[in-house]
Amino acid sequence: TMIYYGLKIIEPSVFLPVTVIICSVVSISTGSSWSTASTVGIALVGIGEGLGLPRPIIAGAIISGAYFGDKLSPMSDTTTLAPAMAGSNLFEHIKHMLYTTVPSYVLTLIGFVVIGLRKTSGGEVDTAQINEILNALTGSFKINPFLLLIPVFVIGMVIMKVPAIPGLFVGSLIGAATAIFVQGSSLKEALYSLHYGYVGHTGMPMVDELLTRGGLDSMMWTVSLILCAMTFGGIMEKSGMLGRIAQEILKFANTNGKLVLSTILTPIFVNLVAGDQYLSIVIPGRMFKESYEERGLAAKNLSRALEDSGTMTSPLVPWNTCGAFMMGALGVGPWVYVPYCFFNLISPVLSVIYGFTGFTIEKIKKEDK
Known part of the structure; x- marks a missing residue:
């Protein structure tokens, strides 16, 4: 109908x-x-x-x-x-x-x-x-x-x-x-x-x-992939492997622009290796929180970057839980729809541009301190 x-x-x-x-x-x-x-x-x-x-x-x-x-x-x-x-x-x-x-x-x-x-x-x-x-x-x-x-x-x-x-x-x-x-x-x-x-x-x-x-x-393959991704992601987090990699990334983030860039790239990396969008928000969120505070940047800058990257790129990875679901529900093969997900591709790029230009990057207010 x-x-x-x-x-x-x-x-x-x-x-x-x-x-x-x-x-x-x-x-x-x-x-x-x-x-x-x-x-x-x-x-x-x-x-x-x-x-x-x-x-x-x-x-x-x-x-x-x-x-x-x-x-x-x-x-x-x-x-x-x-x-x-x-x-x-x-x-x-x-x-x-x-x-x-x-x-x-x-x-x-x-x-x-x-x-x-x-x-x-x-x-x-x-x-x-x-x-x-x-x-x-x-x-x-x-x-x-x-x-x-x-x-x-x-x-x-x-x-x-x-x-x-x-x-x-x-x-x-x-x-x-x-x-x-x-x-x-x-x-x-x-x-x-x-x-x-x-x-x-x-x-x-x-x-x-x-x-x-x-x-x-028809959804059993998708469900099994989601279970595998969640299990693998949990092992990566609890064993400390993701945290160790993240620490190396933090060494690069010595300016506000590089910090935002690192915040954008890390959730993409987690989406690729852990296969779950929740981990791509939780792990970088915990990891970068103190760095934003030390630089006097408002927490909403971090939360925006996490969404622009972790949430937006999760359906673009075929073995991610979101990518697997979208492929199964819409009946498309891996990667073929990625070039047309304009909204998901543009959001993290804009976030990086804002980070280096300082546009809309707000400082911590005195009352928030």
Whole structure:
């Protein structure tokens, strides 16, 4: 239903920036990039491919929007974790992040507007094909705008802070019930789809490819990689290996600019070797806290750098928990979507520029001392 109405409503030339904005709104509301990618993100992949756009570009737009909220929403776990590690106030931290977030977001939208215009101006979007997709969908399914209430309900549960497991479980039950009572599937087919995924049989190969999705079974590789990454990251931290490497990095940070650069590079390094975004915030946060205090720099400078780097680069690493999840949810291979994650790539670069120029780098106030 979301694919059907998306193809009818969204103009091909503005699909990519609209995708960024939709995912931004959902992620700000839920505070979760994972929930955003696995709900509206999946539908947007179907719509974008129906419009003739490559999946890696669509995935880049989805991830850019999803991590906008993951970075700024007070309900996001990383948004609360970074100031906790740095010793800054949550809302001061969010306000301070706007200096890097807003320019990065504007540049991201401009980038996707340009790509969208280039992809559609060359006649790459086939309206006849879109009509074929719409006919295939209406010929195989009962399409009704009331069915949109189901994803809205699931997203609403996340906004109301219903824990993820019961929230997604209820969403799965509603989806299965809808398949049985609205679409006419049997209980056996619904249960099979939950575990092994759904296989499309519309008669149109492109639509079948769009609709064919894995169930629980398809996510086992992602889950196993997450478990391995968490275990390996824990060993790296508790054994002191990461801390020892970090101490060497601190020797380089003898100016404010180099300190911010070191703060940006260290979470990227942790994301690469430990495979977990939480460790990429916790370890550098503890490590650099005293250095910022010694230089008289406000803690919110540290917390912003941790988010600009640790949170933003986590989905860009395929063996990181976030990268593995995005690949599994959006159905893309490793690295192919990375060049199009404009928001995630621009944010750490801006943070480094601010560090060396001193722009928005605030000192510790007397009352804070």
